[in-house]
Amino acid sequence: MDDINDVQNVEVASEGKQYIVVHLGSEQYGIDIKYIDNIVRMSKITRIPMSQKYFKGVINLRGEIIPVMSLRLKFDLAPDEYTNATRIIIIKLESQSAIGIIVDEVKEVVTLDEASIEKPNSADANDIRMQYLSGVGKHVDGLITLLNISSVINDKEKEMI
Amino acid sequence: MDVSQYLEIFIDETKEHLQNLSDQLMVLEQEPENMDVINEIFRAAHSLKGMAGTMGFKRMQRLTHDMENVFQEIRSENMKVESELIDVLFRALDALEAYLNEIMETANEGTEENEEIVNTLNSIAAKATGKEVPEGAAKTTESAKEGTSADSGAGGEAKYQSISISDFEKHTFEKAQNDNQNIFGITVYLQESCILKAARAFLVFKALEELGEVIKAVPSVQDIEDEKFEMDFSLLYFTKESLEAVKNAIESVSEVKQAVVGIYTVPDLHTSDSAADKPETKPEEPEAKQPAAKAPAAAQQAVKKQEAKPAQKAAAQKNAQQKTAKPTVGRTVRVDIEKLDVLMNLVSELIIAKNGIVSTSSADEESRLNSALNEQIEYLESVTTNLHESVMKVRMVPIESVVNRFPRMIRDLTKKLGKKMELHMSGEETELDRTVIDEIGDPLQHLLRNSADHGLESNEERIALGKDEIGHIYLDAYQDGNNVNIEVRDDGAGINVEKVRNKAIEKGTITPEQAEAMTDKEIIDLLFRPSFSTAEQITDVSGRGVGLDVVKTKIEGLGGNIECKTEMGEGSSFIIRLPLTLAIIQALMVELGTEKYAIPLGNIQTIEDIPFSEVKHVQTKEVINLRDAVIPLIRLDKILDVEPGEFKPESLTVVIVSKGDKQAGLVVDNLIGQQEIVIKSIGDYINCSKLIGGATILGDGEIALILEVNTLV
Numbered sequence: 001m002d003d004i005n006d007v008q009n010v011e012v013a014s015e016g017k018q019y020i021v022v023h024l025g026s027e028q029y030g031i032d033i034k035y036i037d038n039i040v041r042m043s044k045i046t047r048i049p050m051s052q053k054y055f056k057g058v059i060n061l062r063g064e065i066i067p068v069m070s071l072r073l074k075f076d077l078a079p080d081e082y083t084n085a086t087r088i089i090i091i092k093l094e095s096q097s098a099i100g101i102i103v104d105e106v107k108e109v110v111t112l113d114e115a116s117i118e119k120p121n122s123a124d125a126n127d128i129r130m131q132y133l134s135g136v137g138k139h140v141d142g143l144i145t146l147l148n149i150s151s152v153i154n155d156k157e158k159e160m161i
Numbered sequence: 162m163d164v165s166q167y168l169e170i171f172i173d174e175t176k177e178h179l180q181n182l183s184d185q186l187m188v189l190e191q192e193p194e195n196m197d198v199i200n201e202i203f204r205a206a207h208s209l210k211g212m213a214g215t216m217g218f219k220r221m222q223r224l225t226h227d228m229e230n231v232f233q234e235i236r237s238e239n240m241k242v243e244s245e246l247i248d249v250l251f252r253a254l255d256a257l258e259a260y261l262n263e264i265m266e267t268a269n270e271g272t273e274e275n276e277e278i279v280n281t282l283n284s285i286a287a288k289a290t291g292k293e294v295p296e297g298a299a300k301t302t303e304s305a306k307e308g309t310s311a312d313s314g315a316g317g318e319a320k321y322q323s324i325s326i327s328d329f330e331k332h333t334f335e336k337a338q339n340d341n342q343n344i345f346g347i348t349v350y351l352q353e354s355c356i357l358k359a360a361r362a363f364l365v366f367k368a369l370e371e372l373g374e375v376i377k378a379v380p381s382v383q384d385i386e387d388e389k390f391e392m393d394f395s396l397l398y399f400t401k402e403s404l405e406a407v408k409n410a411i412e413s414v415s416e417v418k419q420a421v422v423g424i425y426t427v428p429d430l431h432t433s434d435s436a437a438d439k440p441e442t443k444p445e446e447p448e449a450k451q452p453a454a455k456a457p458a459a460a461q462q463a464v465k466k467q468e469a470k471p472a473q474k475a476a477a478q479k480n481a482q483q484k485t486a487k488p489t490v491g492r493t494v495r496v497d498i499e500k501l502d503v504l505m506n507l508v509s510e511l512i513i514a515k516n517g518i519v520s521t522s523s524a525d526e527e528s529r530l531n532s533a534l535n536e537q538i539e540y541l542e543s544v545t546t547n548l549h550e551s552v553m554k555v556r557m558v559p560i561e562s563v564v565n566r567f568p569r570m571i572r573d574l575t576k577k578l579g580k581k582m583e584l585h586m587s588g589e590e591t592e593l594d595r596t597v598i599d600e601i602g603d604p605l606q607h608l609l610r611n612s613a614d615h616g617l618e619s620n621e622e623r624i625a626l627g628k629d630e631i632g633h634i635y636l637d638a639y640q641d642g643n644n645v646n647i648e649v650r651d652d653g654a655g656i657n658v659e660k661v662r663n664k665a666i667e668k669g670t671i672t673p674e675q676a677e678a679m680t681d682k683e684i685i686d687l688l689f690r691p692s693f694s695t696a697e698q699i700t701d702v703s704g705r706g707v708g709l710d711v712v713k714t715k716i717e718g719l720g721g722n723i724e725c726k727t728e729m730g731e732g733s734s735f736i737i738r739l740p741l742t743l744a745i746i747q748a749l750m751v752e753l754g755t756e757k758y759a760i761p762l763g764n765i766q767t768i769e770d771i772p773f774s775e776v777k778h779v780q781t782k783e784v785i786n787l788r789d790a791v792i793p794l795i796r797l798d799k800i801l802d803v804e805p806g807e808f809k810p811e812s813l814t815v816v817i818v819s820k821g822d823k824q825a826g827l828v829v830d831n832l833i834g835q836q837e838i839v840i841k842s843i844g845d846y847i848n849c850s851k852l853i854g855g856a857t858i859l860g861d862g863e864i865a866l867i868l869e870v871n872t873l874v
Contacts, residue, residue: 046856046864047756049801051847058843058856063510065841065856097844153846155810 019137021144022089022103025077029103029111030144032138037092039106042082049161056080059088059100068100074152075132080104091149094106099153110144112137117146164811167357168268173495175261178205178212179254183569186250193242203232209257210260211415216359218270222761227255228284230836233287238653249281249427251569279840342373346425348395355416361390365417368410392418464782487840498595501556508545508552509839513791513858515545516836520860526545546837557592560638560647563602564589565831567609567636574613581620582613588638593645597719597739601647604712604723608649608735609634611708614668616653616733626730628652635734644721644763645741650734656727658684669774682822685725689713722871748857751816752831754803757865758825759838759857768832770815785815785826792817794826795873800852813836819874827873840867 009129019030020039038061045057045068054073056067068088072080080086092098116138134148182205189198205228213221228250234240255273263271285673337344349365351358362385369375377397380390400407404422411420515538522538564586571584593601617623617632624630635650658681665671665687673678689709716723720740727733740746740763748759749768769787776783776794783794794815815826838857843866854869 018302024341044867048843048847048853048866049803050852055847058864060848060858060862063858065843065864067844067846069846097846099844099846138396 007131016111018109018111018118019144019146020089020109021139022087023105023107024075024103028107028142028144029071029090030112030146031149032146033109034039035093035149036089037098038090040088040090040100042086042088042102055140056102061090063099064098066098066100068102070102070155071152072102072104091113091153093150093153096154101152110137110139112139112144123148127157162307165482167216167360168264170495171212172265174212175209178209179257180207180262180565182209183251183254183274186247187253187568187572189242189756190244190247195792196236199232199235199242203229203236206232207415211503212357214269215357215364218260218264220274221270221273224253224256224275224279224282227279227286230286231282233275240285246285249278249285251573253278254312280760282746297434308322334693340751341727342399342401343404344425345398345400345404346395346423347398347407347411347470348393348421349411350393350420351416352416353392355392357416358390358392361414361416362386362390362394364414366549367412368414368483369396369398369400369407372399372407372410402607417691420429455763469506498556501552501595505552505556508549508578509841512549513860515541516860517862518860549837553594554592556595558595558598559589560591560598560601560645561589562591563598564636564638570606570609571613571634574610578614579619580613582616582634583631584609584615584634584636586636591640591645592639593739594741598718599735600715604715604737605636605647606647607708607712609636612649612651612733616651616655622654628786629838640741641738644738647737647739648734649737650732652674652732655731655733656685656688656725657729658727661685661687685727687725717871725824739816743783746838746840748836748867749816750833750836750859751827751829752833753801753829755835756801757859757863758797758829759836759865759867760804760816760818761854761870762835762866765821766819767818769815769826771815771826775810776813779786787817787826790824791823792826794828797829797868798830800830809853818870818874823874825874827868838867840864 014072020033020036022029022031022145040061043059043061047057048055053074054069056068056070056073060066063132070080072078080102083104086102087106088102089106090098090100100154117135118138119135120133129159130154132148133145137144137145137146182202185198185202185205189195189202192198206225210222210225210229213225231240231246231250235242253275256278259273260270262695263269263273293488334344347369349362351361354363366375366382375396375398379383379395385394398407408422410422411417411422416583516695518541519538522534567586567638568584570580574580575582612634613632617634618626618628620630622631625634629652633652635648637646637648637650639646662679662684663678666673666676666685670687676684689712689821713723716737716739721738723735723737724736725733728800747762749762749765751758769785771785772786775785777786778784779791781795784791785794786792794813797803810830813828814830814832815828817824817826818834819825836859840855841857843853843856851872854867856864858868859865
């Protein structure tokens with residue numbers, strides 16, 4: 001247990017957390033499973049004029065209107081190409097309304113314990129994209145970038161039009 | 162028993178009583194001799210006193226008690242209503258309102274004693290009687306009076322006689338008798354209008370427990386606490402006090418109609434036995450009605466027992482009958498607005514589902530031929546529409562609840578500003594959605610104050626101008642299609658447009674060149690800009706320059722709009738337009754490229770086909786000339802950034818929309834048709850200007866965005 005205490009900002013869970021691993025281009029990202037409400041297939045997105053450019057629009061999820069953002073556009077990657085594997089992950093943060101994020105593919109669920117999560121290096125804090133990360137997880141399949149989902153969907157930077 | 166659960170009901174009722182008092186006082190000021198009004202005020206003050214006492218708000222109780230005393234004197238014609246008295250009473254009302262506000266915020270009445278008002282009231286009352294009225298004495302005479310008046314009313318039965326007692330209880334009786342205690346049977350009747358029944362009963366119990374001991378209650382104490390009783394309950398009671406003292410103690414609890422108190426004679430062993438048996442007899446009865454062979458002996462026994470004590474049985478049955486025959490009738494139910502929102506959402510879902518069925522059935526050849534299915538769909542449509550209307554109606558509240566405080570406000574302003582004025586209201590019964598009602602009070606109050614302070618001239622000026630000396634302010638509410646209009650109008654000086662123009666230039670809101678080009682109407686619209694007050698003198702009534710823009714923002718927040726019309730020397734009027742409903746609307750569905758949009762029907766005036774040749778250009782802006790009106794065109798596809806459709810029509814389809822007097826033509830590619838749509842929010846993640854008012858789900862599951870015409874025009 002000592003090595004856990006060595007890691008800064010120890011999270012409460014010692015059993016490890018479950019993450020859903022998604023693909024975005026060649027990278028793997030992990031999203032804490034407790035924030036995930038649902039994973040749905042790509043459906044028709046209705047464009048909202050004059051919105052932030054990374055918002056693709058809204059979808060109808062069983063009678064609810066849910067805004068959908070493109071993680072690729074958010075991370076300045078090449079625009080999405082919708083395939084059969086494309087999924088919309090519905091995120092529900094406590095006391096906030098639901099929001100969907102588009103990913104290339106949902107791969108698996110992994111359990112990472114504290115020991116295998118490396119916190120982001122504070123030297124990288126200037127990198128805009130770093131604020132979206134909560135750490136890097138080491139897994140048999142390679143490294144998983146763990147998303148700080150709250151900062152991804154509650155964007156504070158001035159990207160608004 | 163805890164009275165805090167009644168706090169909400171107390172607050173609601175107190176509000177009603179205060180409003181009633183205020184209304185009646187206004188009338189009384191006009192007709193000081195009107196006995197009906199005086200009686201009404203007395204009653205309202207009395208109920209308030211009782212309620213405040215119940216809830217343990219002593220200061221409030223004291224104040225209302227003194228008000229009541231004064232009216233008691235007026236009622237017995239010991240004194241006359243004078244304007245000084247009315248002023249004090251209004252101040253007392255304000256004080257009561259302050260208590261209520263304090264209670265609403267902290268569940269506590271605060272510590273303000275309002276000593277001065279109490280003293281003034283007391284001295285007025287004392288003057289009338291010519292002597293100091295000791296509080297305690299007043300109270301007892303009063304309760305005695307109530308008691309006698311109740312006695313002369315409908316005679317109550319001494320229901321306590323039918324209370325049955327068990328063996329164990331009997332022993333207690335014997336003990337009490339040996340102890341020289343009186344055993345009373347008590348039946349308490351509450352007033353029919355009593356709402357806090359359990360609380361009243363609780364007070365009765367409390368009063369009694371100070372004097373003696375309650376042995377048994379019918380219905381049980383638990384049932385009484387849960388309000389599971391009609392307007393009366395009966396008790397057996399030990400006390401050393403006299404019968405009269407007990408009766409007085411009970412009847413001093415307000416809203417007690419009558420207390421029947423009598424000596425309870427302890428039944429002898431035999432009857433008390435059979436009484437104890439009774440509960441057992443009851444379950445046997447249904448058995449007796451079953452096939453006799455099953456339990457003939459038991460049945461016979463039961464019959465015998467019934468015969469043995471017919472009198473008691475009859476009494477018990479009568480009691481039971483009374484209970485079943487008169488179920489508690491709730492006139493109204495108070496419902497949490499959130500529950501109604503849930504209901505509304507469900508209705509919305511239903512409408513979406515219905516639209517889905519309609520669109521699949523019209524798309525499908527086979528089912529279109531199926532007339533039975535179509536019939537059912539039409540039926541479903543009418544049911545959902547009715548359901549929607551009903552739910553909407555439940556949420557509707559008459560505007561009266563907001564505007565009824567205004568006469569009082571104008572009265573105060575009359576005194577404060579030294580201007581004679583009258584408020585005329587009409588259409589108070591006009592209904593609006595609850596959420597709108599809650600928000601509309603402040604803007605209206607502001608407009609009225611504006612009219613009173615700036616709109617109306619002083620009395621001298623009015624006489625000089627040959628106008629009626631008394632200024633008139635009108636507040637009219639009426640329904641107009643899918644909107645409710647509220648108009649605040651005065652017959653004052655009207656707005657001096659030149660003054661506004663100069664002020665605007667002076668303040669740098671507009672340049673002199675701009676001012677030249679602006680129409681009077683546009684100048685008046687400047688009044689709704691932030692920090693723009695033309696009042697030369699800033700008074701505390703209005704004119705801090707934070708006015709009309711706040712009013713406008715609030716009303717637009719409710720989905721409505723406001724405009725101002727004025728005529729120099731004739732007066733001005735502010736017209737507020739509010740949507741009747743907020744959740745489900747009729748809309749015109751249009752197509753732009755491949756996207757679908759909804760335009761609320763309430764905003765649409767006409768739909769026109771305009772040939773390209775008729776589109777003119779004014780200052781590089783496209784306009785059309787329609788029936789002598791020049792209407793600017795808005796190219797929706799450009800504004801909304803829609804990819805243009807492939808086909809090029811030879812004419813434009815233009816939807817003419819209006820916002821107040823302003824019109825605009827929205828150019829669309831295609832019309833789809835009219836539809837009932839459910840407005841859904843698109844959430845707050847997306848910052849899409851104010852052009853989109855929400856979204857709706859169409860029958861086929863697709864989403865259409867709702868255009869916010871008020872921001873477009």
